[in-house]
Amino acid sequence: MPGQKWRTRLLMVFLALVVSFMAAPVFFVVLASFNNVAYNTFPPRGFSLQWYSSVLRSPVFVKAFYRSVVVAGTTTLVTMVAGITASFALVRYQFTGRGLSKAVFLTPIVTPKIAIGLSSFILALRLNIYGSLTSIVLCHSVIALPYVISMASTALAGLDGRLEEAAMDLGATSPKVLSRVIFPQIRVALAVSAVFAFLRSFEQVNATIFLVQPGKNTLAVEMFLYLERFQDPTIAAVATILVAITIAVVSVVGLGTPGTGMPGVGLGR
Amino acid sequence: MALLLLLPSAVIIIGFFIVPMFGFYQYGFYSFVKGKIIETFTFDTFKAYFTDPFYARTMVLTLKSALYTTGIALVVGYFTAYAFNKVKSPAVQRIVSITLFLPLVVSLVVLSYGWLVLLSGTGIVNYLALRLGLIHEPAKMVYNEFGVRVALVHSLLPFMVFPISSALGQIKPVLKESASDLGANWLVTFVRITLPLSLHGVISGIRLFFTLCMGSFVVPFLLGGGRVNLVAGAIYNDMIAMNWPNAAVAAMFLLVLCTGLLLGLDRLARRFMYLEGAK
Numbered sequence A: 001m002p003g004q005k006w007r008t009r010l011l012m013v014f015l016a017l018v019v020s021f022m023a024a025p026v027f028f029v030v031l032a033s034f035n036n037v038a039y040n041t042f043p044p045r046g047f048s049l050q051w052y053s054s055v056l057r058s059p060v061f062v063k064a065f066y067r068s069v070v071v072a073g074t075t076t077l078v079t080m081v082a083g084i085t086a087s088f089a090l091v092r093y094q095f096t097g098r099g100l101s102k103a104v105f106l107t108p109i110v111t112p113k114i115a116i117g118l119s120s121f122i123l124a125l126r127l128n129i130y131g132s133l134t135s136i137v138l139c140h141s142v143i144a145l146p147y148v149i150s151m152a153s154t155a156l157a158g159l160d161g162r163l164e165e166a167a168m169d170l171g172a173t174s175p176k177v178l179s180r181v182i183f184p185q186i187r188v189a190l191a192v193s194a195v196f197a198f199l200r201s202f203e204q205v206n207a208t209i210f211l212v213q214p215g216k217n218t219l220a221v222e223m224f225l226y227l228e229r230f231q232d233p234t235i236a237a238v239a240t241i242l243v244a245i246t247i248a249v250v251s252v253v254g255l256g257t258p259g260t261g262m263p264g265v266g267l268g269r
Numbered sequence B: 001m002a003l004l005l006l007l008p009s010a011v012i013i014i015g016f017f018i019v020p021m022f023g024f025y026q027y028g029f030y031s032f033v034k035g036k037i038i039e040t041f042t043f044d045t046f047k048a049y050f051t052d053p054f055y056a057r058t059m060v061l062t063l064k065s066a067l068y069t070t071g072i073a074l075v076v077g078y079f080t081a082y083a084f085n086k087v088k089s090p091a092v093q094r095i096v097s098i099t100l101f102l103p104l105v106v107s108l109v110v111l112s113y114g115w116l117v118l119l120s121g122t123g124i125v126n127y128l129a130l131r132l133g134l135i136h137e138p139a140k141m142v143y144n145e146f147g148v149r150v151a152l153v154h155s156l157l158p159f160m161v162f163p164i165s166s167a168l169g170q171i172k173p174v175l176k177e178s179a180s181d182l183g184a185n186w187l188v189t190f191v192r193i194t195l196p197l198s199l200h201g202v203i204s205g206i207r208l209f210f211t212l213c214m215g216s217f218v219v220p221f222l223l224g225g226g227r228v229n230l231v232a233g234a235i236y237n238d239m240i241a242m243n244w245p246n247a248a249v250a251a252m253f254l255l256v257l258c259t260g261l262l263l264g265l266d267r268l269a270r271r272f273m274y275l276e277g278a279k
Helices: A001-033 A050-057 A058-091 A099-109 A113-125 A133-157 A163-168 A174-202 A219-229 A234-253 B004-031 B046-053 B055-086 B090-105 B108-119 B124-131 B145-170 B173-181 B186-215 B218-224 B231-240 B244-270 B273-279
Strands: B032-033 B036-038
Touching: A001 A234, A001 B108, A001 B145, A001 B186, A050 A234, A058 A099, A058 A133, A058 A174, A058 B004, A099 A133, A099 B004, A099 B186, A113 A133, A113 B004, A113 B145, A113 B186, A113 B231, A113 B244, A133 B004, A133 B231, A163 A174, A174 B090, A219 B108, A219 B218, A219 B244, B004 B046, B004 B173, B004 B244, B032 B046, B032 B218, B032 B244, B036 B173, B046 B055, B046 B186, B046 B218, B046 B244, B055 B090, B055 B145, B055 B186, B055 B231, B055 B244, B090 B124, B090 B145, B108 B145, B108 B218, B124 B173, B145 B186, B145 B218, B173 B186, B218 B231, B231 B244
Parallel strands: none
Antiparallel strands: B032 B036
16 A cells, blocks of 8 residues: 555654654753853853852752662662562452452552652651651652552563473472562562662652751752752753763663653553 | 562652651641731631632632643644664764753753743844844743743653653554555554544653642743742742641642542543454
């Protein structure tokens, strides 16, 4: 059919447009970070690295960065342990209330983040941990856990049970099956969920904004508050550094590789 | 054994999500008088909230904004997923999926800033439009609803594309082949086979997109520059003013609206379940 080729071409043009639309804000943030004037303007006036040196000299951003890494790292650890164990239970065991518990575990995804933040704020006040990194980790764990459960259980459900049976027949003990048969098969999916959990926490603002105290902000909140007041390319320089780190990590882990669990899939049912 | 494995997640979700949620909503039944929270049970805050024209406007604007952006995202997202599933080269597939993933891995603050840079009076979009003679003076595209909607569609699009793409990927090619063998053209095949079989993905996409849109805060706050008042932003301002009762009522209403929509869409999704057998 001659029409077929033409339609496919049209679809690919459309896809290219969407890809440019998706990439545009990030691309122009990077471009803006090298501009040598203090306001955003296109085309850039000239090349300069002054915003990078001002970021690296600013203790506020550097400290907030370390704080965010600690929070996101702890959140990742907590959600990976809780998420993997829960996924095992949900995929490998039949028990009453299995469907219900999965649905409940996934609800934070569709709950307005601002409501999660406010609840965590009240909780932090009552537990007397307001302003602490612990309170932020707890809140971020609620937000990131559903993604880990969704991705890890998709990976577990896709395993070939015959391999485990074969290993058992050959005399492997349960821990050995876990480490030598199951783990290698879901390694990539787990790495992807860990990166995803880390990033969910690292970039969280909607909820975190209610949990931080002035002078103890996470980087994302610090950037949000900065952007509320100023709009010079300092924020573009911070963003570019973050984007560079993110893209490096994401390409190593292979997030977005077709076949690895994609967030949001399987949540609808 | 299963219960033991579920324990850590159950503690996180019940202890730090569900129980605190009630702890917060409790404030909706208190009142806020002269800058102080009065901790006695009352419906006054509810009454005041639902009769205040300002809050009614934020609610209407939020709903309108969410419906509008969900509509756009549905059309763009469906064709994006459709086109993505037609890509054969693995390299192109990888580039496309990483770009579609961007809003999930890059901070919303960065994305909002990017849109401010792009759409501002001295930004690239205005620059190109002026140079091409499409407009004669810079168009105002930020600090209004337009900017908020563009950035919302952008930041949440992956949540629409991935469920649809996964649903499309599950359709057996043999179904389409037999349709065309039986003389159906591409349009008939699309309308009678592809579209109905991907509807459950469409419904998951709408669920995720719409609810995330209703609750979004950072993007409307930064792109709206204080001129676009949505519910989440109003809640933030209430919290800063220490008016927790009002914030709790608004958050409850937001949650009820979202849950109502989710349940409605679930019923709709069940009507398409009979199609599952065809997969």
